Amino acid sequence: MRPTTSKRTTRAQSSTADPAALATTLAERRPEDIVDLLNQNKSGFVAAVLLALPEAKAVAVLDQPRLRHGAGIVSMMPPDRAARLLDQMSADRVADVVREMRVSVRNDLLVLVGAETKSALESLLPYPEDCAGAIMTTEFVAVPSDWTVEQVLAHVRAVEHTRETVYAIYVLDPQHGALRAAVPLRRLIGADPKGNVLGAAADLQPLAIAPDAPLDEALRLISKYNLLALPVVDVEQHLIGIVTVDDAVDTLVARQNAEVQHFGGMEPLSEPYMRIGFFELLRRRAGWLCALFLAEMLTASAMQTYEAELEKAIVLSLFIPLIMSSGGNSGSQATSLMIRALAVREVHLGDWWRVMLRELPTGIFLGAILGVLGATRIAAWQLLGLFDYGLHWMLIALTIAVALVGIVTFGSLTGSILPFILKRLGFDPATASAPFIATLVDVTGIVIYFTTASVILRGTLL
Numbered sequence: 001m002r003p004t005t006s007k008r009t010t011r012a013q014s015s016t017a018d019p020a021a022l023a024t025t026l027a028e029r030r031p032e033d034i035v036d037l038l039n040q041n042k043s044g045f046v047a048a049v050l051l052a053l054p055e056a057k058a059v060a061v062l063d064q065p066r067l068r069h070g071a072g073i074v075s076m077m078p079p080d081r082a083a084r085l086l087d088q089m090s091a092d093r094v095a096d097v098v099r100e101m102r103v104s105v106r107n108d109l110l111v112l113v114g115a116e117t118k119s120a121l122e123s124l125l126p127y128p129e130d131c132a133g134a135i136m137t138t139e140f141v142a143v144p145s146d147w148t149v150e151q152v153l154a155h156v157r158a159v160e161h162t163r164e165t166v167y168a169i170y171v172l173d174p175q176h177g178a179l180r181a182a183v184p185l186r187r188l189i190g191a192d193p194k195g196n197v198l199g200a201a202a203d204l205q206p207l208a209i210a211p212d213a214p215l216d217e218a219l220r221l222i223s224k225y226n227l228l229a230l231p232v233v234d235v236e237q238h239l240i241g242i243v244t245v246d247d248a249v250d251t252l253v254a255r256q257n258a259e260v261q262h263f264g265g266m267e268p269l270s271e272p273y274m275r276i277g278f279f280e281l282l283r284r285r286a287g288w289l290c291a292l293f294l295a296e297m298l299t300a301s302a303m304q305t306y307e308a309e310l311e312k313a314i315v316l317s318l319f320i321p322l323i324m325s326s327g328g329n330s331g332s333q334a335t336s337l338m339i340r341a342l343a344v345r346e347v348h349l350g351d352w353w354r355v356m357l358r359e360l361p362t363g364i365f366l367g368a369i370l371g372v373l374g375a376t377r378i379a380a381w382q383l384l385g386l387f388d389y390g391l392h393w394m395l396i397a398l399t400i401a402v403a404l405v406g407i408v409t410f411g412s413l414t415g416s417i418l419p420f421i422l423k424r425l426g427f428d429p430a431t432a433s434a435p436f437i438a439t440l441v442d443v444t445g446i447v448i449y450f451t452t453a454s455v456i457l458r459g460t461l462l
Contacts, residue, residue, distance in 0.1 A: 023052035031064055032064060034061050035064045043075075050073065050085075051077060059088040074109075075105045086098070129215075131214060132211055132213045132243055133211030135243055136240075136241035137244065139164040143172070146174050167229045169184075216343065219251070299442045306446070313462055315389055323446075324445050326370055326411075327441035328445075334359060338419040342429055355416050356416070360412075367408030371400065371401030374400040375401040379394075392460045407448050
């Protein structure tokens with residue numbers, strides 16, 4: 001109970017407390033816990049708190065990827081103090097912060113930061129956010145291939161405090177600088193100190209990626225080969241950076257958060273839910289909601305086309321929600337499967353026809369299962385006397401069964417192919433969200449339903 005009380009007290013003070021007093025309270029806390037509290041406050045207040053913290057602690061907090069509005073926070077600090085903090089941060093985090101700054105503020109800071117930080121920024125800033133170079137860091141340990149293990153370990157001890165990570169030591173050709181091997185620190189510790197560093201390396205060619213390679217490829221390689229760090233090399237195989245597993249995880253979590261909100265049919269939120277402004281929340285939700293509403297108007301138009309059929313057989317209206325929801329559900333299932341499969345490269349754009357060949361029989365069989373359930377339900381209610389569907393109840397049951405086969409099949413095909421189309425057009429497949437698919441299938445579901453009814457019930461109810 002005691003930690004909970006302390007946490008509540010600190011949270012309550014955060015918006016009104018003196019920054020220096022709050023900094024004293026936070027000085028002994030972990031950077032990750034400090035970030036949770038500071039994320040609830042405005043950038044100016046956070047900047048004041050960080051300035052009041054010990055410098056090493058402030059750097060550790062700014063280095064946390066989960067800290068929101070890092071660019072705004074740093075921009076509100078005195079330029080000389082901000083530059084000193086940036087010089088002590090990890091290179092990739094500095095690039096993330098500086099990339100979001102206004103150009104004028106960025107230019108002022110670049111004049112004040114140290115030569116090493118400036119060089120790292122010049123290497124990292126040109127890469128767009130969707131490539132491996134955007135999340136790589138230039139802080140790695142590299143040694144020439146003619147060094148002994150003893151020399152390498154001495155070098156690691158000397159530079160370790162200036163490197164973001166020392167998961168592996170990268171061995172370079174002493175003449176051309178090309179990457180020759182990646183030696184895990186664990187193998188170095190157990191190797192002969194007098195032996196050559198290459199003796200501790202695996203015989204396999206080290207895995208590496210180009211800086212302009214898609215970010216998804218870097219994430220795939222790290223996941224597939226259980227890497228703690230992935231080397232990034234240029235066309236001449238010169239090592240220019242590494243992508244660490246923690247940065248890959250942070251990127252993946254951020255992407256999944258955005259995709260989850262896309263699935264809900266809205267723009268991703270840039271702020272925590274409780275902090276985002278009312279009108280900003282409306283803006284991010286209203287656009288998609290209006291678009292889906294306008295699309296649903298097509299459903300009303302489709303139903304108006306079959307007004308005569310509804311007047312003759314009002315019983316058909318009882319099953320419209322059942323029909324529409326079944327098609328939307330099958331489409332949402334297929335969409336979710338394809339977005340995931342495309343993201344982890346289980347399928348590629350050229351596999352669309354294979355996906356269709358799988359989804360066609362799958363949709364037919366799933367529709368048949370639902371069709372049998374629907375027909376059974378109608379028969380049970382009729383025979384048990386729970387509801388009277390009329391003299392032609394068997395034809396109504398057949399109509400529902402056949403319509404469900406057609407609608408579920410169409411939903412499965414549409415839901416599985418739409419992500420391919422969006423990706424081919426350069427859009428995020430996650431925008432093929434469940435509400436969008438459900439709306440699309442609703443319209444076609446009405447058409448399929450009443451067309452089926454017109455054929456089966458002609459001469460009886462219609």
